[in-house]
Amino acid sequence: xxxxxxHTESLTGEPKxxxxxxxxxxxxxxxxxxxxxxxxxxxxxxxIEADLFFTFFGLDAIxxxxxxxxxxxxxGNPGMHLPTLLGALPGFSALATRMMKQQMEKIxxxxxxxxxxxxxDSGAHLYACKATVDMxxxxxxxxxxxxxxxxxxxxxxxxAAGGQIIFT
Amino acid sequence: MxxxxxxxxxxxxxxxxxxxxxxxxxEQIGRxxxxxxxxxxxxxxxxxxxxxxxxxxxxxxxAPSIRSLGKESxxxxxxLYQLFPKGPAKLAAKIGGIPKPTGCI
Numbered sequence: 001x002x003x004x005x006x007h008t009e010s011l012t013g014e015p016k017x018x019x020x021x022x023x024x025x026x027x028x029x030x031x032x033x034x035x036x037x038x039x040x041x042x043x044x045x046x047x048i049e050a051d052l053f054f055t056f057f058g059l060d061a062i063x064x065x066x067x068x069x070x071x072x073x074x075x076g077n078p079g080m081h082l083p084t085l086l087g088a089l090p091g092f093s094a095l096a097t098r099m100m101k102q103q104m105e106k107i108x109x110x111x112x113x114x115x116x117x118x119x120x121d122s123g124a125h126l127y128a129c130k131a132t133v134d135m136x137x138x139x140x141x142x143x144x145x146x147x148x149x150x151x152x153x154x155x156x157x158x159x160a161a162g163g164q165i166i167f168t
Numbered sequence: 169m170x171x172x173x174x175x176x177x178x179x180x181x182x183x184x185x186x187x188x189x190x191x192x193x194x195e196q197i198g199r200x201x202x203x204x205x206x207x208x209x210x211x212x213x214x215x216x217x218x219x220x221x222x223x224x225x226x227x228x229x230x231a232p233s234i235r236s237l238g239k240e241s242x243x244x245x246x247x248l249y250q251l252f253p254k255g256p257a258k259l260a261a262k263i264g265g266i267p268k269p270t271g272c273i
Contacts, residue, residue, distance in 0.1 A: 042273075045256075121245035
């Protein structure tokens with residue numbers, strides 16, 4: 001009976017709010033990385049805790065040698081509304097990237113390196129996926145200083161406990 | 169929108185407690201809102217952010233993004249979150265008597 005009453009109470013109580021999110025970034029294209037960063041920054045702006053876990057080509061966003069060179073995928077991306085062969089022309093991806101960056105600057109969305117700094121400064125935690133790091137033969141020195149740790153999936157789940165997990 | 173009393177002054181607020189008319193604001197109201205949101209003492213650094221938010225809103229009609237807040241207010245992002253742990257842009261807007269920022273960044 002007690003249990004039943006408690007249950008009723010939780011249904012009628014205050015609406016639940018999200019307190020914590022763990023965001024997985026798994027893609028290495030510009031349009032693959034931004035959504036996760038925007039959601040992480042947005043979470044911190046609302047006072048929500050945020051962990052970011054970079055895996056597979058998502059690691060490019062936090063690699064010293066690549067984070068400034070992230071490009072829009074112009075091939076195999078139906079969202080581009082372009083014939084695949086056109087998207088494959090030399091320089092096309094660079095052009096699309098430049099155009100998208102200009103649009104983003106207009107609405108005050110920072111370039112990826114600045115955005116990574118912003119979310120880290122705002123208190124989000126950044127982690128690199130151990131399996132991918134091992135696969136590519138990388139070490140912590142290959143990553144920008146905002147990355148706190150190389151972490152296994154198990155550790156990540158522990159870290160994410162009590163929060164919502166968002167896969168991008 | 170409802171009318172309420174903050175620091176003995178009648179003000180119009182939205183459902184989340186943001187002032188809907190910045191003209192009704194004064195510093196006492198700002199202090200009262202801050203206290204209600206867990207900031208018992210507003211330091212000079214807090215005021216720097218609150219004033220920047222408010223002035224930018226009054227001049228342009230929109231509240232600044234967290235990015236420009238960090239770049240232009242004179243208070244870096246890391247410190248912004250120390251001053252306003254529950255969200256600098258949102259809370260500074262509330263304390264400064266301007267509507268809730270609507271941007272995603």
